[in-house]
Amino acid sequence: MPIKKAPEDKKIQILEALNQCLQEKPFEKTSIKDIARAAGVNHGLLHYYFKNKDDILTRYIEYVIDHYKNLFNDWLIEIKTQNLSEKELIAEFFGFMNSRITLNKKLSKVFIEIWEIAAYNANIRSILQQAYREWIDTLSEMLNTVTKDSAAARRISAATVAFLEGMALFSIVLTPDTFDFNEVLTGFQKKIIETL
Amino acid sequence: MPIKKAPEDKKIQILEALNQCLQEKPFEKTSIKDIARAAGVNHGLLHYYFKNKDDILTRYIEYVIDHYKNLFNDWLIEIKTQNLSEKELIAEFFGFMNSRITLNKKLSKVFIEIWEIAAYNANIRSILQQAYREWIDTLSEMLNTVTKDSAAARRISAATVAFLEGMALFSIVLTPDTFDFNEVLTGFQKKIIETL
Amino acid sequence: MPIKKAPEDKKIQILEALNQCLQEKPFEKTSIKDIARAAGVNHGLLHYYFKNKDDILTRYIEYVIDHYKNLFNDWLIEIKTQNLSEKELIAEFFGFMNSRITLNKKLSKVFIEIWEIAAYNANIRSILQQAYREWIDTLSEMLNTVTKDSAAARRISAATVAFLEGMALFSIVLTPDTFDFNEVLTGFQKKIIETL
Amino acid sequence: MPIKKAPEDKKIQILEALNQCLQEKPFEKTSIKDIARAAGVNHGLLHYYFKNKDDILTRYIEYVIDHYKNLFNDWLIEIKTQNLSEKELIAEFFGFMNSRITLNKKLSKVFIEIWEIAAYNANIRSILQQAYREWIDTLSEMLNTVTKDSAAARRISAATVAFLEGMALFSIVLTPDTFDFNEVLTGFQKKIIETL
DNA sequence: CATGAATGAGTTTTCATTCAT
DNA sequence: GATGAATGAAAACTCATTCAT
Numbered sequence: 056m057p058i059k060k061a062p063e064d065k066k067i068q069i070l071e072a073l074n075q076c077l078q079e080k081p082f083e084k085t086s087i088k089d090i091a092r093a094a095g096v097n098h099g100l101l102h103y104y105f106k107n108k109d110d111i112l113t114r115y116i117e118y119v120i121d122h123y124k125n126l127f128n129d130w131l132i133e134i135k136t137q138n139l140s141e142k143e144l145i146a147e148f149f150g151f152m153n154s155r156i157t158l159n160k161k162l163s164k165v166f167i168e169i170w171e172i173a174a175y176n177a178n179i180r181s182i183l184q185q186a187y188r189e190w191i192d193t194l195s196e197m198l199n200t201v202t203k204d205s206a207a208a209r210r211i212s213a214a215t216v217a218f219l220e221g222m223a224l225f226s227i228v229l230t231p232d233t234f235d236f237n238e239v240l241t242g243f244q245k246k247i248i249e250t251l
Numbered sequence: 252m253p254i255k256k257a258p259e260d261k262k263i264q265i266l267e268a269l270n271q272c273l274q275e276k277p278f279e280k281t282s283i284k285d286i287a288r289a290a291g292v293n294h295g296l297l298h299y300y301f302k303n304k305d306d307i308l309t310r311y312i313e314y315v316i317d318h319y320k321n322l323f324n325d326w327l328i329e330i331k332t333q334n335l336s337e338k339e340l341i342a343e344f345f346g347f348m349n350s351r352i353t354l355n356k357k358l359s360k361v362f363i364e365i366w367e368i369a370a371y372n373a374n375i376r377s378i379l380q381q382a383y384r385e386w387i388d389t390l391s392e393m394l395n396t397v398t399k400d401s402a403a404a405r406r407i408s409a410a411t412v413a414f415l416e417g418m419a420l421f422s423i424v425l426t427p428d429t430f431d432f433n434e435v436l437t438g439f440q441k442k443i444i445e446t447l
Numbered sequence: 448m449p450i451k452k453a454p455e456d457k458k459i460q461i462l463e464a465l466n467q468c469l470q471e472k473p474f475e476k477t478s479i480k481d482i483a484r485a486a487g488v489n490h491g492l493l494h495y496y497f498k499n500k501d502d503i504l505t506r507y508i509e510y511v512i513d514h515y516k517n518l519f520n521d522w523l524i525e526i527k528t529q530n531l532s533e534k535e536l537i538a539e540f541f542g543f544m545n546s547r548i549t550l551n552k553k554l555s556k557v558f559i560e561i562w563e564i565a566a567y568n569a570n571i572r573s574i575l576q577q578a579y580r581e582w583i584d585t586l587s588e589m590l591n592t593v594t595k596d597s598a599a600a601r602r603i604s605a606a607t608v609a610f611l612e613g614m615a616l617f618s619i620v621l622t623p624d625t626f627d628f629n630e631v632l633t634g635f636q637k638k639i640i641e642t643l
Numbered sequence: 644m645p646i647k648k649a650p651e652d653k654k655i656q657i658l659e660a661l662n663q664c665l666q667e668k669p670f671e672k673t674s675i676k677d678i679a680r681a682a683g684v685n686h687g688l689l690h691y692y693f694k695n696k697d698d699i700l701t702r703y704i705e706y707v708i709d710h711y712k713n714l715f716n717d718w719l720i721e722i723k724t725q726n727l728s729e730k731e732l733i734a735e736f737f738g739f740m741n742s743r744i745t746l747n748k749k750l751s752k753v754f755i756e757i758w759e760i761a762a763y764n765a766n767i768r769s770i771l772q773q774a775y776r777e778w779i780d781t782l783s784e785m786l787n788t789v790t791k792d793s794a795a796a797r798r799i800s801a802a803t804v805a806f807l808e809g810m811a812l813f814s815i816v817l818t819p820d821t822f823d824f825n826e827v828l829t830g831f832q833k834k835i836i837e838t839l
Numbered sequence: 840c841a842t843g844a845a846t847g848a849g850t851t852t853t854c855a856t857t858c859a860t
Numbered sequence: 861g862a863t864g865a866a867t868g869a870a871a872a873c874t875c876a877t878t879c880a881t
Contacts (some may be wrong), residue, residue, distance in 0.1 A: 064347075077401060079371075080371060081279065081367060081370075083277065083279040083280065084279065084346045091316045106276050108275060136282070147426070164370055165368045167366050167367050168367055168369070168370065169366035170363050170420055170424060171277060171363050171364055171366070172277075172430075173423075173424050174277075174360055174364065174424065175275075175277055175280075180424060181423055184424065184425055184426060184429070186273075187421070187424070187425060187429070188429060190426075191429070191430070194343060207438075209349075209430060210431075210434060210435050210438050211438075212431065212437045213421075213430045214418075214435050214438065216412040216417070216418055217414055217417030217418045217420070217435070218413055218419070220416075220417040220420055220421075221413030221414055221415070221416040221417035221418075222410075222413045222417075223411070223419075224366055224413070224416055224417075224420075225413055225416075226382070227369075227370050228366060228369050228370065228376060228379055228380065228383070229378060229380055229383060229384075229401055232404060233380070233384060233409075234387070234406065234409040235384070235386070235406075238406060239406050239409045239410050239413070240336045242406050242407075243411065246446070248360055
């Protein structure tokens with residue numbers, strides 16, 4: 056009995072293949088055939104499952120952002136069972152961000168690519184905007200649990216996310232000898248927590 | 252009917268044309284003919300002045316980085332005539348960075364493009380690395396004039412530059428209503444100066 | 448509106464188109480589009496079936512040499528059914544060579560082209576070397592059936608093949624009024640047979 | 644006092660540069676700038692001295708053929724002072740041909756190139772025809788001094804020249820281990836002399 | 840004579856996309 | 861749903877040629 060994959064699975068298989076390809080080449084230099092090869096499917100199929108190459112890109116970016124949103128939510132559910140203080144929760148949040156997001160080099164590489172695409176493509180940009188807004192909002196809410204100045208909380212959140220994205224960039228673009236990524240990350244975050 | 256022009260100027264004219272093009276399209280989607288059109292020269296000429304498309308890119312990135320390095324040096328000479336205190340100098344430095352670099356949207360757009368290219372191209376990456384090292388070093392030296400902890404100074408410098416790059420990214424990718432870029436920038440920087 | 452055709456035939460169709468083109472222009476002046484036009488196919492298809500222009504050339508030369516090797520082998524099988532004496536066989540061989548190879552003007556023209564390419568291209572040269580070695584060996588074996596001096600047989604074979612190639616050249620480069628190609632060919636070959 | 648070269652010298656300098664280039668690349672792949680570089684002159688000058696690239700080629704072929712005709716004539720004047728018998732003269736002639744023409748690899752390479760060009764270019768072909776006719780005629784006259792059958796002499800001459808050209812081809816296209824070029828040449832020529 | 844910037848035609852190659860099978 | 865042949869647009873690059881200086 057040949058097992059027929061659900062069409063959704065095939066799509067994900069293709070998006071994962073693109074994810075893999077993006078470690079090697081930018082999207083623009085990645086051909087449909089490259090993706091098909093990485094996915095182990097015929098290139099013609101990509102046009103069956105997706106409208107065109109740009110559609111693959113859009114679905115991919117949605118998929119990546121969704122994936123990490125889920126990752127975060129799963130972590131959040133888990134962490135909330137631990138009955139931590141607000142400050143401890145924030146510290147844990149930073150730890151999660153550092154290890155799973157900011158210093159996840161494969162992810163950071165992909166995000167640099169997404170930034171660039173967003174810079175020139177309003178459609179992609181609005182997807183990315185939404186993700187950043189949510190991220191900043193989430194952090195903002197956390198900080199609001201330990202400070203009364205909600206405007207400051209929002210400012211600090213925005214700054215923190217900007218800082219993390221800058222560090223993600225540096226983890227790809229700079230060599231590790233330039234400075235110690237971990238120290239800079241934790242140093243910054245300790246300061247934030249102290250400030251509150 | 253060829254018309255002769257100054258020789259070295261032409262190269263800059265072409266690099267400026269690329270700069271202009273990069274406001275519209277990523278480098279990969281910008282054709283040699285696009286650049287030639289923007290420069291008002293024949294496309295064949297680009298191959299006369301540059302080895303190939305990649306050579307144009309490399310020269311362009313060197314040119315951009317050099318340009319802003321000079322801008323900074325000119326500013327530094329100017330500011331030093333004003334006999335400011337060390338802390339005032341640092342504050343002025345932040346002000347310069349904010350207005351001329353981080354919130355210079357044309358520049359930030361170009362830099363997002365350069366990041367992406369650097370992520371996949373070791374040659375470009377090493378050029379960019381050198382620029383970031385110098386930038387972090389410069390800031391480090393400034394901070395060292397007001398603190399004894401040079402390791403902390405270096406960490407803060409790295410964090411600050413990462414933060415600024417993150418803010419540059421946000422200035423392009425986010426809409427102004429997300430948060431007030433200026434407030435976040437100055438809030439962060441005020442904190443740094445207080446900390447010292 | 449693509450129309451499917453048999454797959455391996457297409458390659459031969461393209462190689463035959465090149466063969467046709469080489470009657471008009473040297474390979475270097477023959478464009479991919481020229482070949483495609485002669486083959487009645489889209490030019491993009493040539494890059495589907497062949498790696499690049501040079502690959503077409505290599506496959507073509509292999510194809511031509513193979514084609515004439517088969518032609519010879521078919522003739523050899525046929526002639527062996529006729530129970531000729533050794534000397535008669537050699538005479539028949541010369542006759543075959545003259546009419547089917549040396550004085551085959553389309554073939555000679557192509558071979559002058561192949562010589563030139565081989566002179567500058569080691570890869571093609573080694574293909575051609577192999578063919579000449581086989582040709583000289585074949586003739587050598589034939590002569591060995593009627594003489595004991597195998598070194599002499601080999602020398603005569605080499606000289607004969609050189610002579611035939613020189614005559615092929617002349618059949619293209621000289622006008623028929625310069626001398627009678629057939630007379631010179633048969634005069635030379637009669638002498639060879641007498642000598643044995 | 645800067646010494647001005649006669650324009651004829653400059654032309655020869657350029658033709659010699661082409662000669663040099665043809666050891667590396669076929670004419671079609673040799674650019675005007677390649678030739679200019681080899682000649683140590685500005686590429687624009689080549690258009691001053693020659694109508695166009697094809698004109699350079701024509702002049703070059705005339706120049707090469709002329710050069711070797713002169714070489715032969717000089718040798719002939721020299722050899723005639725030695726009061727040799729007719730057969731000795733023919734033997735000396737073969738010796739001269741072998742060492743100076745047929746086994747002159749640089750020359751042979753150039754001639755393979757000229758053959759190819761001639762195969763597709765009627766203008767070049769007629770120059771080459773003329774040279775071959777003269778060569779065959781010269782040899783014919785020599786053979787006529789030792790035989791009465793002038794038709795046979797002409798046939799043998801044509802065959803000999805064809806053979807020599809075939810050997811020139813082999814000296815470039817085959818590796819020396821295929822057979823001993825010198826032995827095959829002298830073996831063939833001894834036979835000719837015996838036959839007479 | 841000499842230089843080298845400028846032009847534009849032409850070439851190979853890549854690749855998203857389509858569609859008959 | 862798959863497959864892979866076929867199409868055609870667009871890209872980078874080369875280069876003979878021209879000509880102002």
